[in-house]
Amino acid sequence: MLARRIIPCLDVRDGKVVKGVQFRNHEIIGDIVPLAQKYAEAGADELVFYDITASADGRVVDKSWVSRIAEVIDIPFCVAGGIKSESDAKEILMMGADKISINSPALRDPTLISRLADHFGQQCVVVGIDSFYDKDTGTYQVYQFTGDEKRTKKTSWTTFDWIEKVVSLGAGEIVLNCMNQDGVRQGYDIEQLKQARAACNVPLIASGGAGTMEHFSDVYQQADVDGALAASVFHKGIIPISELKAYLKSQNIEVRPC
Amino acid sequence: MAETVQSSDKGSDGSKNVIVDTGCANLSSVKFAIERLGFNVSVTDDIELIKRADKVIFPGVGSAKHAMENITNKGLIETLQTLTQPVLGFCLGMQLMTESSKEGANESVIECLGVIPTLVEPLDAKGNRLPHMGWNTLTNVANHPVLAGINVDDYFYFVHSFAAPISEYTIASCEYGSEFSAIIAKDNFIGCQFHPERSSALGSKIIQNFLELNSQELKTA
Numbered sequence: 001m002l003a004r005r006i007i008p009c010l011d012v013r014d015g016k017v018v019k020g021v022q023f024r025n026h027e028i029i030g031d032i033v034p035l036a037q038k039y040a041e042a043g044a045d046e047l048v049f050y051d052i053t054a055s056a057d058g059r060v061v062d063k064s065w066v067s068r069i070a071e072v073i074d075i076p077f078c079v080a081g082g083i084k085s086e087s088d089a090k091e092i093l094m095m096g097a098d099k100i101s102i103n104s105p106a107l108r109d110p111t112l113i114s115r116l117a118d119h120f121g122q123q124c125v126v127v128g129i130d131s132f133y134d135k136d137t138g139t140y141q142v143y144q145f146t147g148d149e150k151r152t153k154k155t156s157w158t159t160f161d162w163i164e165k166v167v168s169l170g171a172g173e174i175v176l177n178c179m180n181q182d183g184v185r186q187g188y189d190i191e192q193l194k195q196a197r198a199a200c201n202v203p204l205i206a207s208g209g210a211g212t213m214e215h216f217s218d219v220y221q222q223a224d225v226d227g228a229l230a231a232s233v234f235h236k237g238i239i240p241i242s243e244l245k246a247y248l249k250s251q252n253i254e255v256r257p258c
Numbered sequence: 259m260a261e262t263v264q265s266s267d268k269g270s271d272g273s274k275n276v277i278v279d280t281g282c283a284n285l286s287s288v289k290f291a292i293e294r295l296g297f298n299v300s301v302t303d304d305i306e307l308i309k310r311a312d313k314v315i316f317p318g319v320g321s322a323k324h325a326m327e328n329i330t331n332k333g334l335i336e337t338l339q340t341l342t343q344p345v346l347g348f349c350l351g352m353q354l355m356t357e358s359s360k361e362g363a364n365e366s367v368i369e370c371l372g373v374i375p376t377l378v379e380p381l382d383a384k385g386n387r388l389p390h391m392g393w394n395t396l397t398n399v400a401n402h403p404v405l406a407g408i409n410v411d412d413y414f415y416f417v418h419s420f421a422a423p424i425s426e427y428t429i430a431s432c433e434y435g436s437e438f439s440a441i442i443a444k445d446n447f448i449g450c451q452f453h454p455e456r457s458s459a460l461g462s463k464i465i466q467n468f469l470e471l472n473s474q475e476l477k478t479a
Contacts, residue, residue: 096287
């Protein structure tokens, strides 16, 4: 049976793994390659490396680390940040990444999604969506340039319209980052993820809010997501992956043993 | 995960392993996986080097159409079809070993190498989400030297929307909505639908089994 995926996300800035709270105040967690290796050995099912500076600075991710990661790990990994063209994507895939994830550049030019899917296959094109719940209007809105607080801006897209759009263009997977929950460890946004689940028939990855092992079982059981992404609970050692998988298995959730 | 072995003499005993440069994107991850096991390997589209190799790895991602165009333009079709040493295809590489692949929105039929007499069709996921992406278990495992130490319920990493149906060439199967071939084999040609290079220790085990194969074993398998 297809296992639910546990996906540590490593936010990268200037070649170091960092973590901020609600996208702010980034603190350095450590070097990329040893952390990647540690997670692969600990039983992570996949890794995401997100260069949070890239889109906002208008520069492409520093690529040398992609190939250094590919050398040492034997699980799939995805690279996000600043991929704006087929040639950017090709370089990263050539260095050994399994998937590329695009976010702000897809909002600027949605046809990029179909061009990448056509060129490299739908299976390696992930679309990351940063979604913010506006309590005043009761709507979920897509945000752009979230890597840089000064440039972060609301787009004209509502989250579920954008999900339907990117799937129609050939996205192979969606990572929905719920910004209100990011870094605060109060649980995934089940309501939003349920609606996202209903809006797409490609793999959906939950992001933002993981704080306890129950948060993971809730998001798999209630929102039926294919994978759950988290950063701080893993980086800070709050939840060891082996314990998380044993717990999920006890909850009758299909996971790959560590 | 596999530990990096120091520069080992495996592979430097004169045996040559090559990865066919199909012009597709995931060559480095395959190369690194082989090197982590301590084997030498080179990436090439040189016809003579491929013909002389002891083991040939045939990777690929993307569309069968693009890949077959690349292989045709490189003049590799006949070379690949007539290889007699063990050949291991990964993912799209496996699909290209079949007679044809149906793909794209209009399901056009792409003629492939035809070294394993089966075909590739859209995966009948019966309403499950596509692509079939993630870690899934094997449902049947035949007795084959490349599968030494591999068992039913072992997890491997799959990413695909197309698959070869179960046939007499299936040596391992997987289920996602319906059963399909996880590994197919005929004579010296072996193809994995999943990505052994991204399937942790068990994936490495399959690569190692392949690289340590005595080609005589395949003839009696």
